[in-house]
Amino acid sequence: MAIIQLSCGLLVINERDELLIGHSTGSRHWDLPKGLIDAGETPLACALREGREEFGLGYGADRLVDLGRHAYYRGKDLHLFAVGTTTRETAVERCSCTSYFELRPGGRPVPEIDRFAWADDERLRALLARNMRRLLLDEGLLTLARARRSGPSLAAGRGADT
Structure with missing residues (x-):
């Protein structure tokens, strides 16, 4: 029986239904804040930790669906x-990555994520890796996330000041 690894992450969606993504350093692809779960960690705790480490996000657990x-x-x-x-709440200019790795053996550590952006579906198709594109766009998980998300973007979409 094969062991299946588990990564946990966040789909951060703004008032324009765009997804927050980050450029994976040393790659041509962009990605979500996500990563492997640690022993004894819950998926929720892992997703929050990865959001904090890779994008500098500080959402409370009560905000996540x-x-x-x-x-x-x-x-x-x-x-x-x-x-x-x-x-306004989650400005890409304030995103930051505190998780580092060596891009080249013996090289200086670099952040896992080196740029951040909001992306609509067209841009996501161009920037995401094939399997992430399949899951989010082709299989409709991003559409489900947009319908089920919680947070200030729902009120903001109706013109409320957040």
């Missing part, structure tokens, strides 16, 4: 949570 566990690729599943926000 559980979207469940999904097949990502052979040997790895994703457990994702949605959160609504606004471009």
Whole structure:
């Protein structure tokens, strides 16, 4: 029986239904705040930790909507949570990554994520890796997340000041 790894992450959606993504350093692809779950950690705690480490996000657990566990690729599943926000509350200029790795053996450590952006579906199709694109766009998980998210973006979409 094959062991399946579990990564957990966030779908951060603004008042324009755009998704917050970050550029994976050393790659051509952009990604969500997500990462492998630690031993003894819950999926919710992992998603919050990854959001904090990779994007500098500080949402409370009460803001997240559980979207469940999904097949990502052979040997790895994703457990994702949605959160609504606004471009004012979650400005890309304030996003930061505190998680580092060596891009080249013996090289200086670099942040896992080096740029941040809001992206609509068209841009997501161009920037996300194939399996993430399949899960979010082709299989409709992002559409589900937009419908189920909680947070200030719902009020903001109706013109309320957040």
